[in-house]
Amino acid sequence: MKKLINGIDDVVREQLQGMAAAHPELSVHIDPHYIVRGDAPVAGKVAVISGGGSGHEPMHGGFVGVGMLDGACPGEVFTSPTPDQMYECGMAANSGAGVLFLVKNYTGDVMNFEMAAEMLAAEGVPVQSILIDDDVAVKDSLYTAGRRGVGTTVIIEKIVGAAAEAGYNLDQCADLARKVNSYGRSMGMALTSCIVPAAGKPTFDLGDDEIEIGIGIHGEPGQKRMPMTSADAITEMMALEIIEDDAYTRTVREWDTENGIWVELELTDEPLAAGDSVIAFVNSMGGTPVSELYAVYRKLAAVCEDKGITIARNLIGPYITSLEMQGFSITLVKVDDEILKFWDAPVNTPGLRWGA
Amino acid sequence: MKKLINGIDDVVREQLQGMAAAHPELSVHIDPHYIVRGDAPVAGKVAVISGGGSGHEPMHGGFVGVGMLDGACPGEVFTSPTPDQMYECGMAANSGAGVLFLVKNYTGDVMNFEMAAEMLAAEGVPVQSILIDDDVAVKDSLYTAGRRGVGTTVIIEKIVGAAAEAGYNLDQCADLARKVNSYGRSMGMALTSCIVPAAGKPTFDLGDDEIEIGIGIHGEPGQKRMPMTSADAITEMMALEIIEDDAYTRTVREWDTENGIWVELELTDEPLAAGDSVIAFVNSMGGTPVSELYAVYRKLAAVCEDKGITIARNLIGPYITSLEMQGFSITLVKVDDEILKFWDAPVNTPGLRWGA
Numbered sequence: 001m002k003k004l005i006n007g008i009d010d011v012v013r014e015q016l017q018g019m020a021a022a023h024p025e026l027s028v029h030i031d032p033h034y035i036v037r038g039d040a041p042v043a044g045k046v047a048v049i050s051g052g053g054s055g056h057e058p059m060h061g062g063f064v065g066v067g068m069l070d071g072a073c074p075g076e077v078f079t080s081p082t083p084d085q086m087y088e089c090g091m092a093a094n095s096g097a098g099v100l101f102l103v104k105n106y107t108g109d110v111m112n113f114e115m116a117a118e119m120l121a122a123e124g125v126p127v128q129s130i131l132i133d134d135d136v137a138v139k140d141s142l143y144t145a146g147r148r149g150v151g152t153t154v155i156i157e158k159i160v161g162a163a164a165e166a167g168y169n170l171d172q173c174a175d176l177a178r179k180v181n182s183y184g185r186s187m188g189m190a191l192t193s194c195i196v197p198a199a200g201k202p203t204f205d206l207g208d209d210e211i212e213i214g215i216g217i218h219g220e221p222g223q224k225r226m227p228m229t230s231a232d233a234i235t236e237m238m239a240l241e242i243i244e245d246d247a248y249t250r251t252v253r254e255w256d257t258e259n260g261i262w263v264e265l266e267l268t269d270e271p272l273a274a275g276d277s278v279i280a281f282v283n284s285m286g287g288t289p290v291s292e293l294y295a296v297y298r299k300l301a302a303v304c305e306d307k308g309i310t311i312a313r314n315l316i317g318p319y320i321t322s323l324e325m326q327g328f329s330i331t332l333v334k335v336d337d338e339i340l341k342f343w344d345a346p347v348n349t350p351g352l353r354w355g356a
Numbered sequence: 357m358k359k360l361i362n363g364i365d366d367v368v369r370e371q372l373q374g375m376a377a378a379h380p381e382l383s384v385h386i387d388p389h390y391i392v393r394g395d396a397p398v399a400g401k402v403a404v405i406s407g408g409g410s411g412h413e414p415m416h417g418g419f420v421g422v423g424m425l426d427g428a429c430p431g432e433v434f435t436s437p438t439p440d441q442m443y444e445c446g447m448a449a450n451s452g453a454g455v456l457f458l459v460k461n462y463t464g465d466v467m468n469f470e471m472a473a474e475m476l477a478a479e480g481v482p483v484q485s486i487l488i489d490d491d492v493a494v495k496d497s498l499y500t501a502g503r504r505g506v507g508t509t510v511i512i513e514k515i516v517g518a519a520a521e522a523g524y525n526l527d528q529c530a531d532l533a534r535k536v537n538s539y540g541r542s543m544g545m546a547l548t549s550c551i552v553p554a555a556g557k558p559t560f561d562l563g564d565d566e567i568e569i570g571i572g573i574h575g576e577p578g579q580k581r582m583p584m585t586s587a588d589a590i591t592e593m594m595a596l597e598i599i600e601d602d603a604y605t606r607t608v609r610e611w612d613t614e615n616g617i618w619v620e621l622e623l624t625d626e627p628l629a630a631g632d633s634v635i636a637f638v639n640s641m642g643g644t645p646v647s648e649l650y651a652v653y654r655k656l657a658a659v660c661e662d663k664g665i666t667i668a669r670n671l672i673g674p675y676i677t678s679l680e681m682q683g684f685s686i687t688l689v690k691v692d693d694e695i696l697k698f699w700d701a702p703v704n705t706p707g708l709r710w711g712a
Contacts, residue, residue, distance in 0.1 A: 002547040002567065004587040004648035004684065011651070014587075018650030021657040022670050057647040191358040211358065231360040231370075289642040289677050290707075291413040292360035294374030295367070301377040314378050316706075318674070321645050324682060328360065350672075351646075353710050 001200045003324075008197045012054045012076055019061060023350050026064055027092075032082065034089035035061045036071040046164040046173045047071060047093035050102040050157060051086060052109050053078040055196070056217055058351025059154060059320045065349030066356060068161035077196055077323070078218045080108030086116030090125060098126030098170035098257075102156055102177060104149025105133040114262070117255050126170050130177040131252045132156060134184040134331070136245045137214030137223045146250050148216055151283050151331030152184030154319045155343075158352060162342035170257070180339060182269040185242045188329035189222070189234060190215040190285060194322050213237070217285075217322045231292070235299040238330050243272050243307050272334060274308030279315065279343060281331040286321035288328055293317065296328055304332075313343055319351065357556045359680075364553045368410045368432055375417060379706050382420055383448075388438065390445035391417045392427040402520040402529045403427060403449035406458040406513060407442060408465050409434040411552070412573055414707025415510060415676045421705030422712060424517035433552055433679070434574045436464030442472030446481060454482030454526035454613075458512055458533060460505025461489040470618070473611050482526055486533040487608045488512060490540040490687070492601045493570030493579045502606050504572055507639050507687030508540030510675045511699075514708060518698035526613070536695060538625040541598045544685030545578070545590060546571040546641060550678050569593070573641075573678045587648070591655040594686050599628050599663050628690060630664030635671065635699060637687040642677035644684055649673065652684055660688075669699055675707065 005011050013030060020028035027038045034051075041047065050060040051073030060072035070093040075081035090099040099120055103113045113129055120127045132149035141148055160168075160177045168176065190212045193202035203219035206212060211234070214223030249268040256263045272278070280300060282293045293316050304311055312335050320329070335343070346355030361367050369386060376384035383394045390407075397403065406416045407429030416428035426449040431437035446455040455476055459469045469485055476483045488505035497504055516524075516533045524532065546568045549558035552575075559575035562568060567590070570579030605624040612619045628634070636656060638649045649672050660667055668691050676685070691699070702711030 002565070002584050002682070004547075004590070004644065004651050006586045006588050006651070014654055015647050015650040018652070018654035018657075022650065022653050022672055055647065057645060057650075062646070191360075209358070228358050230362045232362050234360070286645040287643040287680055287682070288360065289413060289674065289680050290418070291371050291411065291677075291679070294371040294378065294413075295360050295362070296374070297378050298370055298374035301374075316378055318645065321647075323647070324643055324645050326358070326643070326680060348710075354704075354712065356711065 001195050003197060005197055011197050012074060016074065032085040032088055034071060034073045034085050035064045036089060036092045037064060040070055040093045041095035042070065043095050044097055045095055046097045046168065046170050047090065047095065047099045048102065048161050048164050048173065049089055049093060049099055051081045052104050053080060055323045056320050062351030063157050063349050067165050067345055067347035068157055068349045068352065077198065080106065080112050083112045083115035083119060086113055087119045090116065090120045094125050100160065100170060100173045100177065101127065101129040102153065102160065103129055103131050104153055105131050105146055106143045106148065121255065121260055126257050127255055128170055128174040128257060129255050130174055130181065132181050134181060134186045136185050136242055137187050141216055142220040143218065150188060150217055151186040151281055151320055151329050152181060152333055155184060155279055155281060155331065155333045156180045158347060159339055159342040162345035162347065165345065180333060182267065183334035184331060185245055186329055186331040187238045187242055188215050188217065188285065188327060189213045189238060190325055190327035192287065192326040194219050194286065194325035215327060217320060219322060219325065231295045232299045235296045236303055239300050239303040242330060242332050243309065245271055247271055272309060272332065276334050277310045277312040278332045278334055279313045280304065280311045281315040283320055283329045283331065284318035285325040285327040285329065286318055287324040287326035290317055293328060300330060312340060357551050359553060361553055367553050368430060372430065388441040388444055390427060390429045390441050391420045392445060392448045393420060396426055396449045397451035399451050400453055401451055402453045402524065402526050403446065403451065403455045404458065404517050404520050404529065405445055405449060405455055407437045408460050409436060411679045412676050418707030419513050419705050423521050423701055423703035424513055424705045424708065433554065436462065436468050439468045439471035439475060442469055443475045446472065446476045450481050456516065456526060456529045456533065457483065457485040458509065458516065459485055459487050460509055461487050461502055462499045462504065477611065477616055482613050483611060484526055484530040484613060485611050486530055486537065488537050489606065490537060490542045492541050492598055493543050497572055498576040499574065503604065506544060506573055507542040507637050507676055507685050508537060508689055511540060511635055511637060511687065511689045512536045514703060515695055515698040518701035518703065536689060538623065539690035540687060541601050542685055542687040543594045543598055544571050544573065544641065544683060545569045545594060546681055546683035548643065548682040550575055550642065550681035571683060573676060575678060575681065587651045588655045591652045592659055595656050595659040598686060598688050599665065601627055603627055628665060628688065632690050633666045633668040634688045634690055635669045636660065636667045637671040639676055639685045639687065640674035641681040641683040641685065642674055643680040643682035646673055649684060656686060668696060
């Protein structure tokens with residue numbers, strides 16, 4: 001294992017110390033690990049918070065800043081953060097306008113964010129929690145029941161972060177997050193495995209001429225293995241699965257702030273259709289350079305055009321990664337005027353910046 | 357070889373087509389390959405142009421846009437672009453205020469940019485050409501005599517691009533480029549090799565527990581091979597070589613616009629010294645994720661502090677890459693008020709964006 005680390009137990013802490021040194025506009029807490037905006041809590045503003053295992057940088061810590069997240073809770077590599085991290089982060093970021101948790105659908109994350117929501121609610125903090133589950137590749141996976149939360153997370157954090165910055169209240173932020181999740185679909189693939197520092201060896205083995213389609217962001221198994229083929233063939237296969245994905249119905253638990261209980265909601269995502277406009281996001285899994293992402297984007301744009309889907313905006317680069325894994329993911333998020341307005345709004349974070 | 361490409365002969369063209377699809381604000385020409393701002397030529401503005409082999413994305417094409425480059429000429433992978441590309445790009449970007457070529461010191465690039473400068477001058481276009489040679493690792497290398505042009509290129513393109521946007525004339529832009537180059541020093545290292553598509557196999561072999569210090573951006577040999585060690589040890593070794601680098605004197609050729617001849621200049625870079633402020637740039641070679649770059653930055657900040665050097669600004673991420681090579685480079689560029697002002701100015705390109 002060759003990685004730019006020191007001791008295996010120090011990986012996440014030292015990366016956070018590097019972030020603290022590089023970004024004095026952020027407040028990086030080491031014990032427990034969490035990152036908040038330096039000006040947190042921001043008076044009158046809903047605190048938008050996410051978190052999850054480390055190894056997906058810049059997500060989530062790199063998306064803390066004006067116009068995006070108020071806070072992020074990094075767990076150890078590919079390991080859920082703990083409820084106390086989430087609770088401390090929520091307390092540090094809450095201005096009184098409440099806390100919105102954006103939770104990727106992995107069993108550990110969901111469980112811990114639920115505990116943290118209850119802990120915050122017990123302190124009188126208004127809290128809501130929205131589940132992100134956009135991966136069309138598999139129904140259930142190694143780490144979760146239902147679809148995994150992947151690339152749409154980045155898009156939701158940007159859009160809901162901008163809405164909170166613009167003065168949306170907690171209910172409005174939660175509604176918007178739920179809507180963007182229902183509009184987002186993703187799929188990933190891997191050319192190589194990643195190596196988790198504590199394991200010291202590849203998470204899985206792929207042959208020299210073999211790829212994994214539908215891979216998760218932790219190297220968990222995907223949909224299928226197949227022989228390596230062209231960028232065009234891979235891109236078309238994945239884009240079509242996303243575009244032709246049927247309506248998806250599942251039951252999610254959300255926190256009922258008024259009554260202080262968890263309620264179950266049945267949510268259904270409508271499929272994409274000709275005439276829709278989307279944000280198209282081509283993401284590197286970490287080890288794939290941006291040049292190859294442009295080859296993917298070329299074909300993705302052609303497939304979308306062929307299907308009557310207009311790409312209104314795009315994002316191309318490493319934003320939700322899986323350590324040094326080579327591969328990419330495609331995310332398409334249907335947009336409307338509200339979503340586009342918040343996508344275009346200024347953002348100033350280490351990982352995503354424009355207009356500021 | 358597993359890469360997201362189609363035919364080997366189509367790699368660069370298809371990546372450019374992807375850029376064209378993703379960035380309608382750019383004008384991407386396919387035959388010959390060059391990229392200019394969509395609004396080129398910009399009246400009254402010096403056209404800042406760079407170029408070099410492909411495989412280093414986002415450099416240079418991803419740095420075309422408001423506040424940075426007016427044009428970029430991508431060669432085939434790790435292959436110099438041709439004089440006709442540079443000439444066509446210069447003609448498309450020249451508004452009458454002239455063309456400034458920013459040329460990384462590789463024999464092929466230097467030769468072809470010299471020919472292109474003469475071709476433009478023959479058409480009456482005012483042209484100047486500044487050599488970038490900032491790599492302290494080796495005196496001469498496989499592809500050039502003298503120091504190679506590496507990370508400082510990104511910094512020069514940003515700063516001189518902002519100056520041109522602010523109305524600097526051709527002489528002023530050239531003076532500023534020469535100054536920033538004299539203030540910049542870099543060094544890189546590799547954990548793994550890259551694979552050039554046309555070769556189909558790694559450019560060099562590194563053992564499972566071996567690294568290469570002082571590597572170039574084409575996988576050309578560096579200073580030494582050594583056993584893998586900690587991020588801290590590697591970072592300190594490289595940072596000290598940069599900080600303690602002596603005054604460097606060499607003879608460069610620049611075009612004398614008035615007399616239409618090449619003149620030789622002897623230029624000397626002053627060493628860094630305690631009390632200096634710098635832009636610190638930690639760059640991924642392509643396959644190293646940003647999380648590991650933060651571990652490097654943590655130690656780099658400590659070494660700089662220890663040496664009395666203040667980091668005024670930083671840039672951390674994959675900006676001048678070597679395909680999917682794992683590894684990183686450090687660049688330190690001494691700054692003054694003029695340089696900082698132009699570093700902070702708005703920039704809007706696919707690869708670097710803020711304030712716009």
